Amino acid sequence: MTRNIGLMKDTFGESPLIHAVKESNFELIDFILSQGGNINTKDTKGFTALMIGCMNGNQKIVLELVNKKADLSIENKQGYTAAMLSAMKGHNKLIKFLQQSGDKTPKHKLMSASLFYLARKGRVSKIQSILDSKEFKKGLVNINFSNEKKWTPLIVASQNGKLDVVKLLLKYSKNENEEENNNKIVNLNFASSLKTTALMHASRSGNHEIVKVLLNHKVDINAQDIRGYSSLHYAKNAETVVALKDGGIDVTLKDTQDRTAKQFWDNEELKKLL
Incomplete structure (x- = not known):
């Protein structure tokens, strides 16, 4: 390997250092950095090795990267720092360590x-x-x-x-x-990157009580995701189907393959409810 190792990236925009962090390969991490690898290199989503170490809750790797002067202030494309990503995962010890090391989030x-x-x-x-x-x-x-x-x-x-x-x-x-x-x-109708909503997630997880509570708060019952699935397409049990039907969902909604929920389901018992 040459000193250009820090510039190398795979088709997903990941550098050898980021791969090494994901694999918790300390020997490779040390080698890459000793060869001039950029400790603050980012993948296509703006994640650094430190961010990934924090998300994984790997205290040893975070300690090593911080000791080797990884930049604590870098933000990914969503504007999140390593400390924020630690908070998202509940890694409070890492947050405290980052703050003691100079993090200003x-x-x-x-x-x-x-x-x-x-x-x-x-x-x-x-x-x-x-x-x-x-x-x-x-x-x-x-x-x-x-x-x-x-x-x-x-x-x-x-x-x-x-x-x-x-x-x-x-x-x-x-x-x-x-x-x-x-x-x-x-x-209430915040859509994920796949255009799924809270109602869809409750439905596909079989959480019919949550489905009922959400419907009582006037969520968009007929919202569809990028595949055209509605909350009814995602329904996993009879209680959810009944709740959605009683809530007034459009049972004729079709997905991108031109299937209604009834046509989409494999469950014959659910089909009898429509």
């Missing part, structure tokens, strides 16, 4: 990122604590903070069956006199 950004982790884990009281904070009341904390897939706390809670979290977040849904882009207002 503002508190409200870390709070926004942590909402994603807390929603996935169902930590209602901790979420409430953030929503009661002065940072949230000032509009600094973003209740619709999203990850790389554009999943928000509401989406991830709906996907993982965290009913109490969903109920809490829905208390912050839009009032008539509030702006839609307000950081303090839950976007």
